[in-house]
Amino acid sequence: MRQKLTERTLSRKAEGEVWDEYLPGFGLRIGKRKRTYFVMGRVGGRQVRRTVGTTVDLNLAEAREKARGMLADLARGVDPVDAEKRERAEAARQQRTTFAGVAADYMFELGRHRKDAAERQRMLDVDINPRIGEIPIRTLARSDIKGLILDKAALAPVMAARLKSLIHTILNYSLDEELVDSNVAARIRLPSVRPRDRYLSEDEIRRFWNGLEFTRLDPQLRRILKLLLLLGQRRTEVGHIRWSELDLERGVWELPAERTKSGRAHRVPLSPLALDLIGEPDGHEHVFHHRDGSPFGRFSISHAMRRELPALGLADKPATPHDLRRTAASQMAELGIDRLTISKILNHADPTITGAIYELSEHWEKKRLAMRAWADKLQEIATGKARPSNVEPLVRAVQ
Secondary structure, eight states: OEEOOOHHHHTOOSOEEEEESSSTTEEEEEOSSOEEEEEEEEETTEEEEEEEEETTTOOHHHHHHHHHHHHHHHHTTOOHHHHHHHHHHHHHHHHHTBHHHHHHHHHHHTGGGSTTHHHHHHHIIIIIHHHHTTSBTTTOOHHHHHHHHHHHHHHOHHHHHHHHHHHHHHHHHHHHTTSOSSOTTTTOOOOOOOOOOOOOOHHHHHHHHHHGGGSSSOHHHHHHHHHHHHHOOOHHHHHTOBGGGEETTTTEEEEOGGGSTTSSOEEEEOOHHHHHHHOOOOSSSBSSOOTTSOOOOTTHHHHHHHHTTTTTTOSSSOOOHHHHHHHHHHHHHHTTOOHHHHHHHHTOOOOSHHHHHHHHHTTHHHHHHHHHHHHHHHHHHHHSOOOGGGHHHHHHHHO
């Protein structure tokens, strides 16, 4: 039946098809559960019927306008279904060739195999893709990247350098895949960054160590922060200690090469104070963990310390977890411990032949005595009381 479709027609209860008198080839199918607009025409000598949409998705004016375009396609010999498929394919192709799409391909093929894969994905999700992710890789401009990097550098210079490096790597991947003709991130200069030299004074150490007990931090995070100051090791190394790495009887932490920044296995002497902070195995893989056994995230420790700086008396002169590592090193130097021993404790790289030879023996006894001397000194600072065990290890450590 042909009649001019109106809003009243849409509410008709009788099932069946109603053809629009106003736009030939356009109609409405009234079913038990839904009402569907459609068009009918011929393509290549065959009659085709194509769905326009439902009355839920389109009002009558919208449906008639869309139908008019589909009927025009049919008149030109173009099947609207094929056109829609091509549009979807083109949209998908464009999505794959945006910066975010290419970055996803890079992460799947190469990035996910790196030790820092989770951090790279976080940088893409949080810092990079929200700014440049939707830009087609071929039209990505140097100014787009430079703006992102310089804005980040104003707040976090080190992170800005990491973002630049990741973008540069992804664009090199794009070059290899012949998606771009040049790397527009090349030779973008960052503002010069002065290395941090922050370390805690003895008064700050006392406030930090004792103040941790009065913060709102998870007790495990408190222990991690204390161990960072006591052991002088890196944030994720301490935060992700596994029980399998520890020999509690001998007081040794065997840090495997895949968990160190230098890529070298590292042995850390554990003083009685360190062993007290580590505690006893609790059936989970990691020493410090959430209720489900998973370790704390890479940035949980930094964020936790930043939140509690006022309670720790460090708000006026903020400190970071890495500053605790620097504090441990400077305090050992104050005790008279030689630089080579401190370097071995920190697991710094030493490319010299002499360094390589010392690396074989690890300077173990001096490391052990130095760590014991620093632990004694730390307890003295925190309590204000000298420990009887402090003198003998200190003298032997500096000899």
